Amino acid sequence: QVQLVESGGGVVQPGGSLRVSCAASGFSFRSYGAHWVRQAPGKGLEWVSFIRYDGSEKYYSDSVKGRFAISRDNSKNILYLQMNSLRVEDTAVYYCVKDRSFGTPRAFDIWGQGTMVTVS
Amino acid sequence: QSALTQPASVSGSPGQSITISCTGTSNDVGGYNYISWYQQHPDKVPKLIIYDISDRPSGISNRFSGSKSGNTASLTISGLQAEDEAEYYCYSYTGSRTGVFGTGTKVTVL
Numbered sequence: 704q705v706q707l708v709e710s711g712g713g714v715v716q717p718g719g720s721l722r723v724s725c726a727a728s729g730f731s732f733r734s735y736g737a738h739w740v741r742q743a744p745g746k747g748l749e750w751v752s753f754i755r756y757d758g759s760e761k762y763y764s765d766s767v768k769g770r771f772a773i774s775r776d777n778s779k780n781i782l783y784l785q786m787n788s789l790r791v792e793d794t795a796v797y798y799c800v801k802d803r804s805f806g807t808p809r810a811f812d813i814w815g816q817g818t819m820v821t822v823s
Numbered sequence: 824q825s826a827l828t829q830p831a832s833v834s835g836s837p838g839q840s841i842t843i844s845c846t847g848t849s850n851d852v853g854g855y856n857y858i859s860w861y862q863q864h865p866d867k868v869p870k871l872i873i874y875d876i877s878d879r880p881s882g883i884s885n886r887f888s889g890s891k892s893g894n895t896a897s898l899t900i901s902g903l904q905a906e907d908e909a910e911y912y913c914y915s916y917t918g919s920r921t922g923v924f925g926t927g928t929k930v931t932v933l
Contacts, residue, residue, distance in 0.1 A: 738922070747826070748861070748869065748912050750922035762920045765824050803874060808922040810859040810874035810914070817868065 705729035712818030725799030736802035845913030853894035857916035
């Protein structure tokens, strides 16, 4: 069964740090690009970050560039998002998402259930 | 990285067809074919329904179709059904090596 399971969300004070993780199973995780997408309460979807299948390239939205870092461990099938200098406006559900391709932010075909991050 | 522009709401009666627009710029929608659409029911995870402008993933009804003209992409839902009532988001790859979602459209089945 193809699955993405996020963990690590919680409540953190402004200026603090948090790392969320995503465990992949049921498919060849190392063969696909992966994203983090967030959704603030009652708001729309916001693309946050993308990492190529091999971790060789990483892209970020302007709103998180310089504060967040995406990484992956293909030996463990895990995707990470390290979030530093957190702001109140970073409060959202963070989704781990598999891309259809290996190297370009193309389309999101498998979504995790999300993990809630509250900055307060 | 401004969000792509979608109408806030669209409605239609069962059996009718509706179209949702998604307007960007030549740096995103107009410049790339990596346009996709997502359906999100309340308190549910988004679901991919169209990718690469007009392709449907396996298992997605052919009542959903996509197109693009210039800087505007469109999603058409034909034969509208009660289960289609949801929020819909477009997405585009951009020239800045980033992605951007649309503002979202709430579809109401009358």
